[in-house]
Amino acid sequence: MAVLFPEGKEATTSLGIYRPDWAYNSSKTQEEYMEKEEIFWVGHNKNPNNTDSSEADNPYSWRGIAHDIVDKSVIDGSEFITHFNTGNGHLYALNGKIMREKDWSNRSLQDILPTWRWIAETKDGATPLAPSFDFSTAYNGGSSLKLEGDLSPANPTHLKLYKANISVEATTELSVIYQANSQAGKVKIGVAFSDAPNKYTFFEPKKWTQAGDSKDWLQGQVRLNQYKGRTIVGLSLVFESTTAIKDYQVNIGQLAVTNVNDKAKTPKAVTDLKVTENDFRDGIYGDARLSWSAPKNDEDVLYYQVYRVKPDGKYELMGLTGNTVYYVPEMRRLDKEIATKLVVIPLNRHYEAGKPAGVTFEWPAYPKPVAAFEADQTLIAPGDSVKFTDKSSEVTESWNWSFPGGEPSSSTEQNPVVTYNVEGTYEVTLTAKNSEGEDVVSRQMITVTKEAAGGVVDLALNQKASASSFVNEKEAPQFAVDGDDHTKWCAVGDAPHTLTIDLGAEHKVSEFIIKHAEAGGEPAAFNTRVFKIQLSLDGENWSDAVTVNDNTKGVSKHAIALTSARYARLIVEKPTQGGDTAARIYGFEVKGLK
Numbered sequence: 001m002a003v004l005f006p007e008g009k010e011a012t013t014s015l016g017i018y019r020p021d022w023a024y025n026s027s028k029t030q031e032e033y034m035e036k037e038e039i040f041w042v043g044h045n046k047n048p049n050n051t052d053s054s055e056a057d058n059p060y061s062w063r064g065i066a067h068d069i070v071d072k073s074v075i076d077g078s079e080f081i082t083h084f085n086t087g088n089g090h091l092y093a094l095n096g097k098i099m100r101e102k103d104w105s106n107r108s109l110q111d112i113l114p115t116w117r118w119i120a121e122t123k124d125g126a127t128p129l130a131p132s133f134d135f136s137t138a139y140n141g142g143s144s145l146k147l148e149g150d151l152s153p154a155n156p157t158h159l160k161l162y163k164a165n166i167s168v169e170a171t172t173e174l175s176v177i178y179q180a181n182s183q184a185g186k187v188k189i190g191v192a193f194s195d196a197p198n199k200y201t202f203f204e205p206k207k208w209t210q211a212g213d214s215k216d217w218l219q220g221q222v223r224l225n226q227y228k229g230r231t232i233v234g235l236s237l238v239f240e241s242t243t244a245i246k247d248y249q250v251n252i253g254q255l256a257v258t259n260v261n262d263k264a265k266t267p268k269a270v271t272d273l274k275v276t277e278n279d280f281r282d283g284i285y286g287d288a289r290l291s292w293s294a295p296k297n298d299e300d301v302l303y304y305q306v307y308r309v310k311p312d313g314k315y316e317l318m319g320l321t322g323n324t325v326y327y328v329p330e331m332r333r334l335d336k337e338i339a340t341k342l343v344v345i346p347l348n349r350h351y352e353a354g355k356p357a358g359v360t361f362e363w364p365a366y367p368k369p370v371a372a373f374e375a376d377q378t379l380i381a382p383g384d385s386v387k388f389t390d391k392s393s394e395v396t397e398s399w400n401w402s403f404p405g406g407e408p409s410s411s412t413e414q415n416p417v418v419t420y421n422v423e424g425t426y427e428v429t430l431t432a433k434n435s436e437g438e439d440v441v442s443r444q445m446i447t448v449t450k451e452a453a454g455g456v457v458d459l460a461l462n463q464k465a466s467a468s469s470f471v472n473e474k475e476a477p478q479f480a481v482d483g484d485d486h487t488k489w490c491a492v493g494d495a496p497h498t499l500t501i502d503l504g505a506e507h508k509v510s511e512f513i514i515k516h517a518e519a520g521g522e523p524a525a526f527n528t529r530v531f532k533i534q535l536s537l538d539g540e541n542w543s544d545a546v547t548v549n550d551n552t553k554g555v556s557k558h559a560i561a562l563t564s565a566r567y568a569r570l571i572v573e574k575p576t577q578g579g580d581t582a583a584r585i586y587g588f589e590v591k592g593l594k
Helices: 030-042
Strands: 080-082 092-094 097-100 119-121 130-134 144-151 157-167 172-180 186-193 196-203 208-211 217-223 231-240 245-259 271-281 285-293 301-309 315-321 325-332 339-348 357-362 373-375 385-390 398-402 417-420 424-434 437-448 464-467 489-491 497-515 530-536 543-548 555-574 583-585 587-593
Touching: 080 157, 097 315, 144 157, 144 231, 157 245, 172 186, 186 245, 196 231, 231 245, 271 357, 285 339, 285 357, 301 325, 315 325, 315 339, 325 339, 373 424, 373 437, 385 424, 437 555, 464 489, 497 530, 497 543, 497 583, 543 555, 555 583, 555 587
Parallel strands: none
Antiparallel strands: 080 245, 092 097, 119 157, 130 144, 144 245, 157 231, 172 217, 172 245, 186 196, 186 231, 208 217, 271 285, 285 325, 301 315, 301 339, 339 357, 373 385, 385 417, 398 424, 424 437, 464 497, 489 583, 497 555, 497 587, 530 543, 530 555
């Protein structure tokens, strides 16, 4: 950044930010992603007031976008409400009550987030409370603002949050909703006015009332009538205590500037609510497309809540939208229900619920199971064991296995382990059952031979490899079979991408191991999603050995019934978990007998 924007000099060029997805693609957890996002925007100090780099003499050191871009604000008008909702989370709360406990992401529901992340000030030599977004506690949405640390008279924390442009009227009111692990701490609201933008005036509500559906939050208000005619340009919070509080934690669920006399109307029920389309999968998954007409008094409607009513009568929040159409994503059928009711409830701009409206759709007939299974290995020495994994459809309620020649010879476990002591080729049969019927699948798949006593070998190691394409000589096809997890075959362009291995002679093949992007240290988002493996004796006539449609693993293993082949081919049909079309294969092993 210092090269583009040298200190005290004219910028050398303009800067456009294209696809800033580094933070997402390089993160394994949400917490890591949020931290990297902070660093991207405000530098390693995570403070837009202090973006000086520890490598000040390094022109390539990263100091954050905020160092060179002047902060701006979209907060104007006479009303501002935030719940510090980032537009995603592990839960969704309304008025402090958790209505959904599944991960979600909808940026259209995101609040205006703090202008400054984070400027936490305290007395010289003291340590301020540490601010962050908390995804385990929320008042409205999926997150709240959390501060934690030791609080005492010596270290009050002033957290500057928003740049603003709000005109103060006689009825303007400040309010805050919070919960804390100690009531000895005080919460005040800070305001900077346009005539003194660097000076904050602090307001402490005189009365705190219980808030939220469970009354476990506190809410306080302060009227600003004596400041009528002035303009708010900064909003902040102050945390103080007259006594020492160890490990203090406070969550801010709402910060608002409103007009007391400006009441939002309670919405009436929506009309013409209907299911315009359903799509069902496997008889137990279904989605729904909804449409409705806005209520007659819709001028104050902020969002529409969409709920699913479960068989026990409980409401599950499916999502919120500002539109009059909504796609309810795939729902799992519960308790073999015949029909499911969906309910739409409007919310006004003060997050007050209106009247509900409902519509019902019917499910197809409940399905019989489809039996399927796989084994962790299919080529073993006498005395070795095989673990069988049930892959039958989800509606399966019981399992009957038959293992002629194995110990045990039968089982009702879902994922049994079987030992084979005598050489030979053995059949495995699985019967999957539920209340609607059963399905049977048999496979001649286990080979027991003394030749496998020393273990199977990688027949593809350092063999001749070719591919449909590759990026350059350092990411050529041979690097997928060199046994080194730090090198890879990489192909770009439109899929499918193919990697073909000549095993040098005909061999008996029993298993494949693929090392995807994550195995080489790249983000899991780049792991191959959809692929198939084919085998051939002559390199011209191919048969499918493995088909995978939903891989997410960094290393995937695929055992097959013993098959003779000289050539193996990997066909990458969807190279990543997202839209990236580059294939990244760090290893392709073909296991079998030498």
